Amino acid sequence: MKQEDRYKELQMTKVLQFIEDNLTTPIPSLVLKGSPFESVSIHSLVNQIVGKNKAKKKLPSWFENKNIIYPPKVNLEQTSSEITANHKSKLIFGKRLIDLTGGFGVDDFYFSKRIQKLTYAELNKKLYEIANHNFKALSVKNIQCLNVDSIDYLKKTNFKYDWIYVDPSRRNKNQKVFLLKDSLPNLLEHQDLLKEKSKNLMIKTSPMYDIEMGYKELSGIKELHIISVKNEVKELVWVIDWRAANSRAMKLFNYSSLKKYRFEKAETDEIQTDLISLSKCDKYVYEFNSSIMKSGLYDHFASKYNLDKLEKNTNLYTTNSMITSFPGKIYRIENTDTIHFKKLKKDYKGKFVNIISKNVKISTESIRKKLNCNIGSDSDYLIFAKTIEGNRVLKATRV
Numbered sequence: 453m454k455q456e457d458r459y460k461e462l463q464m465t466k467v468l469q470f471i472e473d474n475l476t477t478p479i480p481s482l483v484l485k486g487s488p489f490e491s492v493s494i495h496s497l498v499n500q501i502v503g504k505n506k507a508k509k510k511l512p513s514w515f516e517n518k519n520i521i522y523p524p525k526v527n528l529e530q531t532s533s534e535i536t537a538n539h540k541s542k543l544i545f546g547k548r549l550i551d552l553t554g555g556f557g558v559d560d561f562y563f564s565k566r567i568q569k570l571t572y573a574e575l576n577k578k579l580y581e582i583a584n585h586n587f588k589a590l591s592v593k594n595i596q597c598l599n600v601d602s603i604d605y606l607k608k609t610n611f612k613y614d615w616i617y618v619d620p621s622r623r624n625k626n627q628k629v630f631l632l633k634d635s636l637p638n639l640l641e642h643q644d645l646l647k648e649k650s651k652n653l654m655i656k657t658s659p660m661y662d663i664e665m666g667y668k669e670l671s672g673i674k675e676l677h678i679i680s681v682k683n684e685v686k687e688l689v690w691v692i693d694w695r696a697a698n699s700r701a702m703k704l705f706n707y708s709s710l711k712k713y714r715f716e717k718a719e720t721d722e723i724q725t726d727l728i729s730l731s732k733c734d735k736y737v738y739e740f741n742s743s744i745m746k747s748g749l750y751d752h753f754a755s756k757y758n759l760d761k762l763e764k765n766t767n768l769y770t771t772n773s774m775i776t777s778f779p780g781k782i783y784r785i786e787n788t789d790t791i792h793f794k795k796l797k798k799d800y801k802g803k804f805v806n807i808i809s810k811n812v813k814i815s816t817e818s819i820r821k822k823l824n825c826n827i828g829s830d831s832d833y834l835i836f837a838k839t840i841e842g843n844r845v846l847k848a849t850r851v
């Protein structure tokens with residue numbers, strides 16, 4: 453049976469209904485019962501159910517489209533989310549883009565709205581077939597799909613694209629990787645080729661990729677976007693226009709219903725880390741959100757908010773009056789004490805509390821064991837931190 457016919461079988465009304473009805477059925481019980489349809493295997497049904505469930509949060513508008521075919525979970529995990537893909541698409545302009553790592557095609561779906569003609573290139577035949585099908589299901593008309601090694605393809609073409617986009621595979625020989633040199637394709641080996649064939653380049657890297665390493669390994673950087681969703685860094689996006697020297701302009705984002713923000717550090721902005729003053733713990737303590745922590749610019753932003761720092765290497769800040777617009781967590785401090793585990797154990801044994809450990813060389817799990825307490829509480833926190841007065845425990849409530 454041809455692949456497109458298999459997809460058609462999956463889209464029969466009764467099959468779609470079965471998928472819809474079983475979105476919350478435990479997978480082992482589905483597998484045990486087997487497929488109720490002669491022409492559709494239980495494996496394909498389970499794959500659609502798992503895929504749809506994953507898409508519900510990550511790709512809500514794809515989830516709504518009944519004709520989408522999902523790839524195996526391992527490929528779905530590597531795709532961009534609707535939020536981050538949409539973000540990147542807004543940075544694109546011009547006529548032609550080639551995506552060297554098409555995958556499930558999420559990024560390309562959003563890019564296709566912003567560019568005249570787009571080339572999707574993917575090595576994996578099954579993924580290519582799925583993406584080809586899904587673009588039709590999503591009524592996209594300006595994407596050409598190729599099942600090729602995109603590096604070979606790029607070597608052969610004489611075309612210079614307005615944009616090349618690469619989201620290298622972070623699985624290599626079944627191992628999870630995050631360094632560019634280990635990802636596929638290895639872009640570090642092909643920077644000259646990329647430069648020759650593109651006016652602009654966009655690279656997505658893992659949130660675990662070290663920013664300083666990026667500035668060393670990559671050339672022509674125009675700006676770096678650090679994109680968080682609900683305070684979790686999801687993507688580092690390197691925008692490259694092949695300028696002579698790397699710019700350190702950074703843009704930080706958090707997409708969240710509560711603490712949504714956008715900050716920019718322009719290339720010319722001086723980094724004001726020397727201006728930060730140290731102070732003992734005051735009434736409020738602040739912890740920056742993840743994009744800002746990842747940027748390494750926490751002291752720079754703290755000085756803009758007029759915050760004092762608890763200690764040079766403790767990334768917690770303090771003020772006397774509350775700054776509600778602060779992009780991160782705010783704690784109201786009830787009291788500050790030296791650390792006496794025996795005394796704390798008396799107070800917290802068996803109780804529920806959240807523990808934070810900052811620069812005191814003891815993990816939260818070791819502290820939990822010492823106090824014999826349970827982790828979790830809506831608002832109660834014990835913050836163990838090195839301060840300018842020495843190591844302290846701050847009893848706090850989250851504001």
Ligand SMILES: C[S@@+](CC[C@H](N)C(=O)[O-])C[C@H]1O[C@@H](n2cnc3c(N)ncnc32)[C@H](O)[C@@H]1O
Pocket residue numbers: 530531532552553554555556557558559560573574575576579600601602603619620621622636637
């Ligand atoms: C992280 S995924 C891309 C996900 C995609 N951005 C999305 O949002 O769906 C990386 C993809 O690159 C593909 N790939 C790796 N090396 C390639 C090459 N040389 N040519 C074409 N595709 C390649 C892998 O098969 C994998 O599907």
